[in-house]
Amino acid sequence: MIDLTTLTVSQARRDLDAKKYSALDLTNAYLDAIVKRDGEIHAYLEVWAETAREEAKRADVMIAAGTQKSLTGIPLAIKDNILIEGRIASAASKILENYRASYDATVITKLKAEGAVFLGRTNMDEFAMGSSTENSAYGVTRNPADTTRVPGGSSGGSAAAVAAQVALASLGSDTGGSIRQPASHCGLAGLKPTYGAVSRFGLMPMGSSLDQIGPLAKTVEDVKIIFEAIKGHDANDSTSIPDGFYPIAPLKKRIGVPRAFVEKGVDPDVLEIFNASLSRLKAAGYEIIGVDMPNLPYALSVYYIVCPAEVSTNLARYDGIRYGLSIPGGEIKEVYTKTRAAGFGPEVRRRIILGTFVLSSGYADAYYRKARAVREMIRADFEKAFDTVDAIALPTSPNPAFKIGEKTNDPVAMYLEDIFSVTANLAGVPGISVPAGRAIREGKALPVGFQLMAAHGAEETLFTIGSVVESA
Amino acid sequence: MSTTSKADIRALAHLARLELSDEEVARLEGELPAILGFVEKIQKVSAELPKAVSPKHRNVMRDDENPHESGMYSETLLSAAPNRIGNQVAVTQVVSRDTSSHT
Numbered sequence: 001m002i003d004l005t006t007l008t009v010s011q012a013r014r015d016l017d018a019k020k021y022s023a024l025d026l027t028n029a030y031l032d033a034i035v036k037r038d039g040e041i042h043a044y045l046e047v048w049a050e051t052a053r054e055e056a057k058r059a060d061v062m063i064a065a066g067t068q069k070s071l072t073g074i075p076l077a078i079k080d081n082i083l084i085e086g087r088i089a090s091a092a093s094k095i096l097e098n099y100r101a102s103y104d105a106t107v108i109t110k111l112k113a114e115g116a117v118f119l120g121r122t123n124m125d126e127f128a129m130g131s132s133t134e135n136s137a138y139g140v141t142r143n144p145a146d147t148t149r150v151p152g153g154s155s156g157g158s159a160a161a162v163a164a165q166v167a168l169a170s171l172g173s174d175t176g177g178s179i180r181q182p183a184s185h186c187g188l189a190g191l192k193p194t195y196g197a198v199s200r201f202g203l204m205p206m207g208s209s210l211d212q213i214g215p216l217a218k219t220v221e222d223v224k225i226i227f228e229a230i231k232g233h234d235a236n237d238s239t240s241i242p243d244g245f246y247p248i249a250p251l252k253k254r255i256g257v258p259r260a261f262v263e264k265g266v267d268p269d270v271l272e273i274f275n276a277s278l279s280r281l282k283a284a285g286y287e288i289i290g291v292d293m294p295n296l297p298y299a300l301s302v303y304y305i306v307c308p309a310e311v312s313t314n315l316a317r318y319d320g321i322r323y324g325l326s327i328p329g330g331e332i333k334e335v336y337t338k339t340r341a342a343g344f345g346p347e348v349r350r351r352i353i354l355g356t357f358v359l360s361s362g363y364a365d366a367y368y369r370k371a372r373a374v375r376e377m378i379r380a381d382f383e384k385a386f387d388t389v390d391a392i393a394l395p396t397s398p399n400p401a402f403k404i405g406e407k408t409n410d411p412v413a414m415y416l417e418d419i420f421s422v423t424a425n426l427a428g429v430p431g432i433s434v435p436a437g438r439a440i441r442e443g444k445a446l447p448v449g450f451q452l453m454a455a456h457g458a459e460e461t462l463f464t465i466g467s468v469v470e471s472a
Numbered sequence: 473m474s475t476t477s478k479a480d481i482r483a484l485a486h487l488a489r490l491e492l493s494d495e496e497v498a499r500l501e502g503e504l505p506a507i508l509g510f511v512e513k514i515q516k517v518s519a520e521l522p523k524a525v526s527p528k529h530r531n532v533m534r535d536d537e538n539p540h541e542s543g544m545y546s547e548t549l550l551s552a553a554p555n556r557i558g559n560q561v562a563v564t565q566v567v568s569r570d571t572s573s574h575t
Contacts, residue, residue, distance in 0.1 A: 102548045235534050301511040312488060319489070321563055326554030332566045333489065341491035349490060353481065353500055354507060356488045366515065367508075373519035411503055412510050 002029045004165040009074055009222040012168060016063055016073050023063065023073025026168075027056035027117050030075045034119070034166045042141050043151075043161035045080055046088065047120035055117040062115045070225050072115035077167035079158050080121040081128055082213065083202040084108050091204050092136035093126045095318050095325045095343025102323075105202020106237065107171060107213050107230045114229050119167050122157030126345045127315065128178055128206045130154050131417040132407065135347045140404055143185060146444040149401040152182030158216050159186040163447075169217035169226055173203055175210045176303050177397070177421025180433035183216050184396035184449025187435045189223045189470060190216040194456050195428035196241035198227075199234035207310040208239075210303075210425040220434055220466040227459060246457030249386075255281055255452075255465065256291035256389035264297075265419070267399045270448055273437035274395045277450040277469045281393075284468045291389060293381040296423055298374050303422035304415055305358050305371035311348075312355025318343060350411060375426050382427040386455040391465055394420040396433040396449035400441060424453045432462040434470040 002021055016023055031049050038044055052075065059073030078084065081091040083101035085108075090096040104112070111118075125135035133141045133156025141156045143149040144164040151160040155172025159182035162170050172179040174192035183190025191214040198213045205211060215226035234240045257278065263271065278288050320326035320339030327338040344352070358367035385392055397417055407414045424431035436450035450469050454461040481500050485492045492500070546559060555562040 099552070102545075102552055238532050238534075240532075295517065298514050298517055301513045304507065304511050305514070316489075320554060322549075322561060323552035323554070329564060331568055332564050335564055336489040337491040340489060344490070346496075349492070349496070350500065350503065352488045352490060353484050354504060356484045357480075357504065357508075360484070360487065367511070370514055370517075370519065371511075374514050374517050377517070377519055412506055415507075415510070 002026060004029060004033060007168060008219050009071070009169050009217060009225050010219070012074060013070060017068065019063075023056040023059035023117065024053060026073060027052050027075050027119070030119055030166060030168065037164050038166050040142065040147060041144055041160050041164045041166070042139055043122055043157045043164060043166055044077065044120045045090065045092065045123050045138055045157070048087070048118055052117050052119050055115075059115045059117060069114045069229075071111060071229050073117060075117040075119050075168050076111065077119050077122045077158055077161040077170040078108070079155050079170070079172045080124050081173055081204040082107065082171060083204075084118065087121070089121065089204070091127045092124045092138055093343060093345065093348070094137045095339070097137075097325065099324045101202075103202060105213075106199035106234045108202065110230050110232075122155070122161055122170060124157055125154035125178075126348050127204065127311075128154040128173055128175055129311065129347050129351055131177070131181060131414055132402070132404075133157060133182075134404065134408055135345060137345055142404070143401045145187065145446055146401065146441070148403055149446070150185070150404055152185035152397070152401060154178040154182075155216065156182045159183055159188055159190070162186070162188055162216055162218065169215060169222055171213055171226075171230075172216050173211060173213050174425065175207045176307060176425050177418045179214045179216060180421050180431055180449065180451060181397045181417065183433045184451075185401040185447060187447030188216050188218060189220045189435065189466065190214065190433050191223045191227055191459065191462070192424055192431045193227060193231065193459060194241070194246070194430045195425075196239050196245075197231050197430070197457070197459070199232070199237040199240050201234055201236035205314045207307040207425075208314060209310060210307060212425075220432070220463050220470055223432070224459075224463045241457075246455070248458055248460070249455065251461065251464070252388070252390050253285055254287045254289060254389045256289055256385050256392050258293040258296055258392065258394070259290050261293065261296045262394060265398055265416070266395060267439070269439035270395050270398060270400065273439065273448045274393075274450060277436045278393060281465065281468055286465070286468075289389065291385045291392065293385055293392070295374060295377040295381050299378055299423045299426055300415065300419045302371045302374050302378065302426060303418065304354075305367050306375060306426070308351040308355030309359050309368050310355070311351045312359065315344075315348065315352060347411075378423065379427045382429055382453070382455075390458075390461050391452045391454045394423070394451045394453070396421060396451040400439045400446040400448055420451060427453075429453050429456055430459045430462055432466050434466040436469055
């Protein structure tokens with residue numbers, strides 16, 4: 001019997017290499033756990049038991065031959081917006097309910113070469129739009145720490161799967177916090193890499209200037225192992241960055257806190273955990289200094305202009321012609337309008353309409369172009385801050401996980417959950433959330449994360465500093 | 473600027489090729505101004521519209537050479553299409569006789 005509760009990717013690697021158990025044993029342990037626990041959590045939209053066992057057997061052959069890599073035989077869950085050839089990839093939308101991917105995403109090609117095991121595809125907010133996974137067309141995912149609460153989103157299934165011990169680690173995608181916020185709510189480490197560090201080829205686009213694929217796992221070390229396996233330049237993604245593209249400054253052992261921004265509208269328990277994490281870093285020899293980043297308070301407004309604008313253009317591809325749902329109509333325009341009406345859920349429609357508005361003639365200057373200008377100022381705030389500090393610290397999310405249904409009728413309240421996380425996507429810098437503490441609500445200990453952001457290309461800095469915070 | 477009239481939502485839905493029910497139009501008429509009221513905060517920032525700055529990393533297209541064998545992916549992609557006739561994606565009528573419906 002393998003104890004999954006404390007198992008990490010790095011420990012499983014050692015155990016598999018020492019032949020304490022086989023990759024098939026490990027995969028079977030997770031498949032059993034899925035049968036036992038996922039009925040309640042609903043982290044998965046589909047489980048691939050048969051092929052997972054075959055992949056595990058192939059991993060055992062690699063291990064026996066001594067040709068294993070860091071993720072050989074490691075059972076992973078994959079967010080439903082990442083393509084695996086021949087498998088359904090629906091982005092939790094009705095419009096792609098029966099869509100089978102025509103090719104592998106680059107991250108999947110890399111994981112296949114590693115000999116990783118794919119357990120299944122995980123639930124999410126439809127097309128990654130949301131902060132709670134309630135926007136899935138296939139039902140909610142529950143937070144393993146308190147099943148009356150959301151796991152966060154949009155990678156809520158990927159987070160809940162790891163937290164509920166029904167996957168050892170997972171892949172998510174992060175456009176405005178969709179890896180870091182569910183990691184925070186589920187007590188995991190989650191990384192949004194530098195824009196361009198991980199190929200977006202085969203990731204269904206939401207906000208193309210913001211999207212990144214990244215790992216969720218129990219520890220910073222695990223997140224690092226998976227990041228190393230999936231990163232790298234890819235000719236199939238024109239925004240992919242070459243290795244060593246950004247120069248890395250030596251560690252200054254200084255962390256910046258934009259105090260004025262942090263303390264506004266944050267739950268007192270979250271703030272206390274944030275401050276305790278800073279104290280821990282101070283004890284570890286880091287200097288904590290205040291930084292002035294005057295444009296951060298505008299980040300969420302900028303995000304909810306830029307993101308819907310990109311959504312409205314990106315989702316134009318779902319029109320019932322080349323793939324996915326197609327509702328017949330007399331004329332082609334009717335096919336478009338009816339297919340999109342039948343296929344998209346409320347939040348997706350809301351963002352398409354909003355994005356169409358901010359891009360429309362007469363409003364584009366005041367909204368979209370202005371937002372781009374302010375985005376550049378936010379980017380400049382970060383650049384200036386990184387002249388003096390290694391990383392910027394922020395809470396991951398202003399609140400612990402909220403109740404299912406609590407914010408579904410108030411889009412602005414839902415958007416406010418992203419206030420601290422969207423900043424990294426706008427600036428293109430890497431961000432990590434690490435488990436930092438627990439807030440007690442109705443007798444349940446809800447996980448709270450601590451977020452760090454570093455300069456472009458400085459993921460290593462996040463791992464170094466993040467591991468100090470999580471070890472508490 | 474933050475108030476969008478009923479006609480606006482319908483016009484936006486038309487631009488987005490999205491059919492909306494009356495009920496949803498009514499809901500969006502309430503929600504859109506609320507969201508726009510929130511994001512309008514950026515109007516307070518005195519920011520110049522971005523000039524043509526060249527970013528550190530630009531979209532990089534591969535060299536137009538060594539194309540893959542013609543037809544290599546055709547069947548894979550065609551097999552995803554909801555309607556096909558032979559090696560073509562089939563669509564319904566694009567041009568209408570009734571010009572009044574065109575905007």
